[in-house]
Amino acid sequence: MAVKVVEDWLNACSGCEISILNIGDALLGILPQLEFVHMTALIDHKFFGQLGDGTAMDIPEAVVGIVSGGVRNEEMKHELEEIRKKVKFLISLGSCACYGGVPAQANMFKNEETFEKVFRQSVTTEPAPDPKDPNVPPWTSTCMAVDEVVKVDIAIPGCPPHPDWIAEAITALLEGKTAWSLPERSVCDTCPVIREQKSGGGPVKRWLQNMEFNPEEGLEKMRCINEQGFLCMGPVTLAGCAGKTGVPRCIQARTPCRGCFGPIRKGARPMVEMMGALTSVGLDPKSLVDRRAMMNRYIGGHGVLTVLPARPAR
Template sequence: MAVKVASEWLNSCSGCEIAILNLGETLLSVLPHLDFVHIPVLMDHKYFGQTGAGDVHHLEIPEAVVGLVSGGIRNQEHLEVAQAMRQSCQVLIALGTCATHGGIPSLINQFGNEALLDRYYHTETTDAGAEAPGDSLPPLLDHCYALDEKVKVDLYLPGCPPHPDQIAEAITALLEGRAPVLPTKSVCDTCPTIRHGKGKVPVLRRFTQNADYQPGQPLSEMRCLLEQGYLCMGPVTRAGCAGNCGEGPRCLIARVPCRGCFGPVQRDGNQLLDMFNALASNDIDFTSVIDPSSMLRFSGGHGLLREGCKR
């Protein structure tokens, strides 16, 4: 019998849903075993009265074995949908770094709602001068929250977006009734660049010019970008973006430093503090970091980014 799946997107950009489509042929092979009972990205579902239970006053989501939720929780509607998903799904999966750690939208946690609305509606944005939204929209919560700050989560699939190989592993494991095997190490552990351990750069360089490498040269012949003096967050970021058989981490393949999009190596880690440690152990002056809060650009939930961090 097919496994019932419900999917929801909260404070999300839909990139995580595209990552599901990127499963490609694997998706075709698992689809016959899945029964999507609720998936707004593909089908029009009404939140009220969709199960035919006659109660049109409470948000309801059909019961499912597996619930996939992308995006964090930023407003009252996200919160209620997350709670309904938790109630309806036996296993709840946080899909993507917005759901696991707040993601890029949690950068807003450095500012209060008043400052946000003031800046958006009273400075030179496209909506400057327009009226701020009133009661017709769900009210904002005080912060942008990761999913597990509001409801219990059973499985975490970080990544912005997650790699299709890990999504495939999670789905296959659930169908087979076993625990999924997911990466636990750091991006550096999947990076083949050369580390000399000496002749390092003492202060960080801004990434305004290309790193030192020869075009066409394999990644395994390029020197580690951190050793070249670039703020590469590979040491403090969960592995996974290289997939099961890639040349290396996604950004490194493009010869660009890791920006930390899979969140901390340990689920409750702090990428900012961990990166200061990594810089110190690489003899790089951590006062040369221009914007320290940017090291939490993907993991500012769980109270790590707060009002007043930003000046």
């Protein structure tokens, strides 16, 4: 009998769902064993009845729940709590679900400040509905990772997560395993560039200048991005973005790792460790513009990014 699956997005962009589809041939192998009973992106199954006439959220019972996106408002929180009640195993899919993701950068501001700047004073877009409108679900006090609200059994990080790992985690569950995680190694551990453990020193360079590489040559001839003086989050970021084999995706494109797979291990402090990594090659981490946001770009949930008290005027 096929294993029933509920898949849902919360504060998400749909990239994680595209990654599920990108599993490709391997998906064809596991699909006969799965029965998706709810998937917002692909199945027309509505929570409040097909005509919207239901009064309670109707989430089908399932063995596996897969949730992408973090929790940004009370409606998403309720949806997630209801899903958790209906499934045996819950997978948080993608860095928004695992760590809050890029939307959790808003945790550096009071909600009211964000409403004012983004929704009411935006000069580049049509005015959005005011978040205080009674028809708009109220925001939660912070943008949360899924495991800040309910118990999560398996976390698959990445923005987006690599299809190899989605297939592997689902296959593990189908084989009766209840735990799965990526090996604890860094993006640097899988990066082929030249490293000399030193840079030219001085401030971290801004991307107003280009780094050096010869497009005709392989990456093994390119100098490490940190050692060229730019910020690359590889030393403190979990490896796996290229799937089971291969060079980290951003490095393949000769751009720095931005940290999208999150910390290498639970409880790690990437900002502190990254400042150490920059210092170890002779760069001044304090020179990095907006370093709190840059070094916590995908991991602002779990209280990593908070509103700092205003500094007293000097």
